[in-house]
Amino acid sequence: MSFCGCFLTALIILKLHFSASEHSVPPAPILTQTAVRGSSLELICQAPHGYGGLVFKLFKIRQQLDTVEHSTEQQSATFMLSGKDTEKENLYCCQYENSMYSSYMQPEPNDVVSVSPPPSPHLKVEPSSGHVIPGETLSFHCQAPPDHQKQPPKAFLLLRRAVGTPGSMVAPAKLVSQSQEARFNVKTMGREDSGEYICLYQLKLPKTGQLNSTASQPVHITVIELPVPTLSLSQHEGQFLECMGSPSYLQGFFSLFRVGVLSPEATHQASLTQCSARFPIPTYYEHGAQYQCQYSVPLGNSRMYSKMSTPVPLPCITGYHSCTQASTGSTDMALIVGSVSAGVLFLMVVSLLGFIVHRHICLQCKTFSTVSSFTHPQAILGVYDLLVSDQDNRRNINKYPDTSEIYNGSMRYQTSMS
Numbered sequence: 001m002s003f004c005g006c007f008l009t010a011l012i013i014l015k016l017h018f019s020a021s022e023h024s025v026p027p028a029p030i031l032t033q034t035a036v037r038g039s040s041l042e043l044i045c046q047a048p049h050g051y052g053g054l055v056f057k058l059f060k061i062r063q064q065l066d067t068v069e070h071s072t073e074q075q076s077a078t079f080m081l082s083g084k085d086t087e088k089e090n091l092y093c094c095q096y097e098n099s100m101y102s103s104y105m106q107p108e109p110n111d112v113v114s115v116s117p118p119p120s121p122h123l124k125v126e127p128s129s130g131h132v133i134p135g136e137t138l139s140f141h142c143q144a145p146p147d148h149q150k151q152p153p154k155a156f157l158l159l160r161r162a163v164g165t166p167g168s169m170v171a172p173a174k175l176v177s178q179s180q181e182a183r184f185n186v187k188t189m190g191r192e193d194s195g196e197y198i199c200l201y202q203l204k205l206p207k208t209g210q211l212n213s214t215a216s217q218p219v220h221i222t223v224i225e226l227p228v229p230t231l232s233l234s235q236h237e238g239q240f241l242e243c244m245g246s247p248s249y250l251q252g253f254f255s256l257f258r259v260g261v262l263s264p265e266a267t268h269q270a271s272l273t274q275c276s277a278r279f280p281i282p283t284y285y286e287h288g289a290q291y292q293c294q295y296s297v298p299l300g301n302s303r304m305y306s307k308m309s310t311p312v313p314l315p316c317i318t319g320y321h322s323c324t325q326a327s328t329g330s331t332d333m334a335l336i337v338g339s340v341s342a343g344v345l346f347l348m349v350v351s352l353l354g355f356i357v358h359r360h361i362c363l364q365c366k367t368f369s370t371v372s373s374f375t376h377p378q379a380i381l382g383v384y385d386l387l388v389s390d391q392d393n394r395r396n397i398n399k400y401p402d403t404s405e406i407y408n409g410s411m412r413y414q415t416s417m418s
Helices: 003-019 333-373 377-395 403-417
Strands: 030-037 040-046 053-060 063-074 076-081 092-096 122-126 137-143 155-161 181-187 195-205 209-212 219-223 230-234 240-244 253-258 266-269 276-280 284-286 290-299 302-305 322-324
Touching: 030 092, 040 053, 040 092, 053 076, 063 076, 076 092, 122 195, 122 219, 137 155, 137 195, 155 181, 181 195, 230 290, 240 253, 240 290, 253 276, 266 276
Parallel strands: 284 322
Antiparallel strands: 030 040, 040 076, 053 063, 053 092, 122 137, 137 181, 155 195, 195 209, 195 219, 230 240, 240 276, 253 266, 253 290, 290 302
16 A cells, blocks of 8 residues: 555545544444456455445545445445546545444555455255244254365355245354364244245455355254134033134044143043034133133144134123132123222311201300300399380380399309309
8 A cells, every 4th residue: 555545544544533533333344355347346345244334435535436325234245346446556445334434545446455265165954854933942964165275164054935025134143263163053933934935155265254154054953833713702502611613633632721821721622524623601700701722733742733713702691600700800890880989078077067966066155255244243134224125015015124233133143054
């Protein structure tokens, strides 16, 4: 690289260092020239291991020259140079997402390292049939060709290709040291784990950096999952619960479960030509109790179990079985209304008692005040005047007693009160 290229690279690195002092940015990628295609040059912008992006950009000095956008996050992008862009005097760098810029490189039209992908590895799986049930573990063995360019692989990758998808990582990459093979254990969960599985390995070359091999031959995996059964309440030929499985699996074992209970209440095997089983309704059960069913069939040396059916609530069937009120924690409107009514009635009684006590106390206070007023002669005279005035109105008497009589009467009243 020329002195000018080194100087510009140093400036870019210093600028990015100070601008990113407060914000962490992804590390810089590596820009390398890989091939000459006629009058064009091919450059690859490779992100470090564990990093990637959707957008990769190619710059000529500081001018953005090209952009590659991926639909999913990728670790590299390829750029093509043609015409005057292939001249040796040009300087190029690249960037992915908002990462740091790569070091500058100069195209070499006459000194190109052409690198072809390494040969594909060999992939096999256990069980070799590729047929498993949910919960079983698949063991993949990926082996690279021996002594490929005397360069051992650095990592192995296992990918699953579902229908209509380019491929997705199944497990983290296996980093190896001086080994030509790697093993992957994948526990299946359901039908979504079915598809084609492939593996590849990665080499780290001095000039081109990380290089992926071609993919192995695919291995087909089928996760067998039984169709979900259906549970229904039949009242035509007696009262019973019927669990219906798949017509493809006859003579299976059917189990009836109460929701929330792990152990089955009953288990029946279907006949040789049947894919269903009938269960009598329990003699005693809670009104609204829910039941569901499951069936299983043999597969090799093990058994394959279906998922649980949709829960079915049992009503209270009059004349056949005894059911009790379920204590499931559901809201009882009658209980709520009764509780509210009792509370309101209690508040009314307390309010009425308070009013009566208050009125009684007020009457006692008023009586005490009236009696106390009779201890004063002036008050007694006033009362006596009222009494005499009332008698005058009824008897038409205009004679009043003298003061001494009134006083003597008041004294006698006080004596009698005491």
